[in-house]
Amino acid sequence: MTDQIDSQEPQEDEGDFGLPARLFDEVLDAVEAGDAARLDAIFEPLHPADIADLLEQIDARDRRALLALWKGGMDGEILSELDDNLREEIIQSLAPTELASAVRELESDDVVDLVEYLDEDQQSAVLDALAATDRIAVEKALAYPEESAGRLMQVEVVRAPEHWSVGEAIDFLRRAERLPDQFYHVMLVDPRMKPVGYVQIGRLLSKSRATLLRDITEESFRTFHVEDDEGAVAYAFNQYHLISAPVVDDDDRLVGVITIDDAMNVLDEEHEEDILRLAGVGGESELSDSVRETTKQRLPWLAVNLGTAIIASLVISLFEETIAGLVALAVLMPIVASMGGNAGTQSLTVAVRAIATRDLTTSNVWRVIRREVAVGLINGLAFAVVMGLVGLVWFGSPMLGVVIAVAMVINLVVAGLSGVVVPVVLDRFGVDPALASGTFVTTVTDVVGFFAFLGLASVILL
Template structure:
């Protein structure tokens, strides 16, 4: 908490200096911030002060800062840069970060960046760019340190001394044969603590399984989470070691996935600039609002079918929102549980059936409990036992229907290759509203009139 407050204080002082035009103070404040923190600050500023701040950022830091920005903010700032500045910003980036950086650049700019690199780095970059960005191949870096199994730990230590430095987040070396096939991993602690005369083949970790280049980024993140890894080797065809993935890349995947899920539930683009121009923001949100309007009209149409019933029993109109609201809340709880389970790979065919039974049981218990509570309140309020029976039955039925929909909708959307977090809540709300209104008003027509 203290670190968070200190960070917010620094950002606050920087904003004050920026507002007052004290650019020397702004530059001093920027030196105390990491590229990720500067990126967060840029995204929190409207376009005009954002461009002013961008102008005082050290050119050597601009590449790292751009990597921590959403696509829309990054594209806006890069429009203010000439080709030479973009190429200079890319020079000091790691190869895996550079692959992400050039992915959305114009072809002419990408070619200039490639031409500015030496042949070895250019080949490494082109290798990574040959894989889809959301796979292990697209995430990996090619800066692996390898050793052979038939050398002693003393030889390994002397080799590391000759190298002088290791790539960031290096916790182990990778053991390969003479043809480059991955054999295992040799952790740094074993190099430092075991007898220097022992052979690498005798002390290496053979159980550290490599990732394949076509593994999805979600599976990579789960692999790191399950095994508490700092880095992991990546292999291509025939088990050839082609690179490694480090924990910083996995953290980015987890963060991006969380942001995507949160924004998609509202029908928004996770890369959208919070200060985006009005016209573009309005256009992106119009479709989602249109879908919501269509579902609202569907619920209103159902209510309209019982216009005569409502006119004769006005109490139905008063109580009607309670049934739909309780069903929506119950269904949303189940839907959230399902979306999370699907994202974490915790739900399969057999477990889905067990989960459905469990959610229906929970819905039955809660539905019965709150149906009795609402029935008692209704009886006290309107003094009509039949009306209390109607709302109790409707609430119980809608809770069961909401649980059923909350389980089945995400499974169906996943089979259709539609993101459940994006479309699930709209469909669920429509079902609970329509079913709730129909059952409540239908029972009212049958029992009360």
């Protein structure tokens, strides 16, 4: 335990729990010196998650040298913490016996987590390394859809009939031969195995033995179905402050339990996906991805953006004569488009986030649209005044000022409107709004911005 506490100190040096640079130097020195004992001593007090981070952050060449030196050190917990692509690479490099000893110590739900995105060969290599009962549990979990409650849950549940007293529950737990590694609640079930509530273990110790379990159940209780989406599960844990929740099958029978740490992981992953998708990066991107993988993730979105940029250019090309007549228009037109793009991104990010947190619903969508349009109008008017003056001062043309001012108001209103409507409509059609909204909205604001500005100019100025 003392080791564990000490191991925290180096992190605190940076005041921030990231891995300290000193650790990397020490590890790389040990690898270069080929000193396996020193490497073991450095890794021994570290949490598996930190070792995984370290492996992700060093160069591929250093990593290969480290792994060659650190024979037999790799365990299942470190594998679980690795990015998907690195996990595959490292599993590939392990001998079958090493792999077997690494995964045997894991609980079955951790094995599911470890293997679910491996390719088939690697998956069966890991499954073959397991004891028969564990293998069956893992295979059963893998039969549930990806990202479902069934994959997330652990099958080991501490349960009790709803009519038991505290005393009966305590006696049962003390007699039980095998309890899960971590458990915080006893699930109450009716005679048909339907979960009807749950009791905190702490309550068992603080209430008299005669107290009925059903009288001390938690207030906040939600049941999930094995095929429920893990995102909905994470949302419910966050919304209803759940610590554990039962999972049932089609017959409403208790088949597993999901705990808050699983839900926290999912919440973190969903956020990561949202933020990356909004930026036009595949949600699966990892910092340890190779140049090739990274290029593959980003190219499609840049290609889509190229298409929309060409559409905007086509709009500009309609006004080539106008621009030839007054080059100042070419100088000023990106300002209108850029302001629209930014205002649209503001609105759409708020909308995408609110859809994800179930705060934007049919009940308030009209109110939010009205608000965004009003905000666009006010901001548009404010910047219309500014840009009108800039146009006047810079190019000495009052009418140019008027054109840019009016175009600005139009584009910011359209930005506010499309920033809400596009994600809401995409969501209604079952498309992830984080994935596609940005492109739509900036296309709209580019097209409207250029068209309004150049169109007005061609009418008013020439």
